[in-house]
Amino acid sequence: AQSVTQLDSHVSVSEGTPVLLRCNYSSSYSPSLFWYVQHPNKGLQLLLKYTSAATLVKGINGFEAEFKKSETSFHLTKPSAHMSDAAEYFCVVTQRKKAAGNKLTFGGGTRVLVKP
Amino acid sequence: DVKVTQSSRYLVKRTGEKVFLECVQDMDHENMFWYRQDPGLGLRLIYFSYDVKMKEKGDIPEGYSVSREKKERFSLILESASTNQTSMYLCASSPNFGLNVVAFFGQGTRLTVV
Numbered sequence: 175a176q177s178v179t180q181l182d183s184h185v186s187v188s189e190g191t192p193v194l195l196r197c198n199y200s201s202s203y204s205p206s207l208f209w210y211v212q213h214p215n216k217g218l219q220l221l222l223k224y225t226s227a228a229t230l231v232k233g234i235n236g237f238e239a240e241f242k243k244s245e246t247s248f249h250l251t252k253p254s255a256h257m258s259d260a261a262e263y264f265c266v267v268t269q270r271k272k273a274a275g276n277k278l279t280f281g282g283g284t285r286v287l288v289k290p
Numbered sequence: 291d292v293k294v295t296q297s298s299r300y301l302v303k304r305t306g307e308k309v310f311l312e313c314v315q316d317m318d319h320e321n322m323f324w325y326r327q328d329p330g331l332g333l334r335l336i337y338f339s340y341d342v343k344m345k346e347k348g349d350i351p352e353g354y355s356v357s358r359e360k361k362e363r364f365s366l367i368l369e370s371a372s373t374n375q376t377s378m379y380l381c382a383s384s385p386n387f388g389l390n391v392v393a394f395f396g397q398g399t400r401l402t403v404v
Contacts, residue, residue, distance in 0.1 A: 183330065208392070218380065218395040245394065264332060266393075277348070278382070278393055282332040 176201040178220040178267050181283035187255045188289045193194040195284045207248040208278075209239055212289035218264070224248060235259070261272045293317075303403050309368040311399050313381030320386035322364035323333040323393070324348075324356065327378040339364055340386065371403045381384050 181196040199205060209221040222233025229241040235258075239250045248265060265281040297312035315322065321340050323349075325333040335348030337356040345356050353375060353387075357365045368375055378400050384393040 180332075189369060210395075216381075217397045220392060223392060277335060278384075280325070280333040281334070282330065 176205070176267050178265050178277045178279055180265050180284050181262075182284050183282065184287065186287040186289065187198070189257055190254050191257035193250075193252040193255045193286065195258065195265075195286070196251075197248045197250065197281060199248060199265070199267045200246060201267055201269060202216075203269040206268050207239075207241060208268075209233065210244065210264045210266060211261050212264065221250070221263075224288050226283045227288050231252055255286075255288050257288050257290065260286055262286070270288050294381055294383050294394050294396040296379075298399050299397060301399060301401045303368075303371050303401065304315075305372060305403055307368075307371050307403075308370050309403075310326065311366040311368075311379055311381075311401070311403070313364045313383075313396055314362050315365070315383035316362065317363075317385075317394070318361065319383040319394075320361075321384045321393075322358065323382040323384075324364065324366045325356075325380045325382065326350070326379050327380055327398070333380060336366065373403050375397070375401065376403045377401060 177200050179198045207224040209216045211221050212218050213250050222231045224231045224241045233237045237252050260283045262283045266278050268278050294315045303309050305400040311394045324336045326331050335349050336354050339358040341346045355367045378398050381396040382393045
């Protein structure tokens, strides 16, 4: 079994300030973890993924996330928010094993508002 | 680039109608998924398929069925549409092996049942 909890449903930041989106997961197997972003009226786009290599993962648009097994967390950060970062962000977990039908489980999403 | 194509961006259907949502992927992926997205609830898995003619229930399968007759196509069927099925529906596909799986999503179908 697996589950994902995004701890904040909304985050509001000023342009140029850091962004932190929190994600905790549970998984019966070693997990693969992802962050996806969805801009208004757009499809889901992969930001970054963790699949067992380096625990600090760099993604697109200056985002990065750190896998912490002891805390079962995969928080997403960006040092300096840009207006174009306003979107909804989803933390996603799946099982990191060869198997048919690996399911993706989504968190509830965090909506980011960036103030000028 | 991987492409996941959903047949409609917007649909309006009447209560009780049978509704078909179609999804096609062009990367020979084994897995295909149907999710619905509702504000505050994130994406919830309805059904998924890991091979032709194979299907498994997700977290909210009630009121839905699926069909996968060909590897590239995965259909979601609302047997008798109801107003509580008004939602955004997202299709996804992914390769089978769990070591480096990334899922690709379609643009979504916004279904309104009146």
